Amino acid sequence: MSPRPRHTTIFDLGLQHERTALAWERTAIATMVSGVLLTRYAAESAHVLLAIIGLLQTASGGALLLWASLHYDTRGHHLRDSTAVAQPTIARLIGLSTVAFIAAALVLAVILTAAS
Numbered sequence: 001m002s003p004r005p006r007h008t009t010i011f012d013l014g015l016q017h018e019r020t021a022l023a024w025e026r027t028a029i030a031t032m033v034s035g036v037l038l039t040r041y042a043a044e045s046a047h048v049l050l051a052i053i054g055l056l057q058t059a060s061g062g063a064l065l066l067w068a069s070l071h072y073d074t075r076g077h078h079l080r081d082s083t084a085v086a087q088p089t090i091a092r093l094i095g096l097s098t099v100a101f102i103a104a105a106l107v108l109a110v111i112l113t114a115a116s
Contacts, residue, residue, distance in 0.1 A: 024068035027094065031061030038105055050108050057101045064094060 039054030041047075067090070 021068055025065060028061045028065035028068060031064060031094075031098065032058050033061075035059075035061055035101075045112075047108070047112060050105065050112075053101060053104050053108070060097055060101075 035054045035057030037054075038057065039051050042050035042054055
């Protein structure tokens with residue numbers, strides 16, 4: 001897939017697609033930070049399973065950040081072509097993975113707290 005050339009004109013003076021891309025980047029960074037914090041806690045507490053979950057969460061945040069940066073220009077082309085900009089599949093995937101990571105970390109935290 002070859003990249004499309006960048007447009008030199010601004011389609012939307014409100015810059016909605018730039019704000020959307022920045023929102024995806026903030027979400028990715030927040031996911032990575034929470035994964036790093038979970039991994040750090042797990043490393044200090046010697047909980048291997050929590051560390052693995054934290055590393056997976058950090059990696060998924062990094063993948064989302066990469067995806068957001070690679071698809072930034074695509075949003076502008078969608079707006080110029082009057083096609084849908086929303087990525088409902090990605091939004092669902094991020095939402096489900098976030099809930100899964102939080103649920104797994106919460107269950108493990110409760111089990112580890114009860115065991116000690």
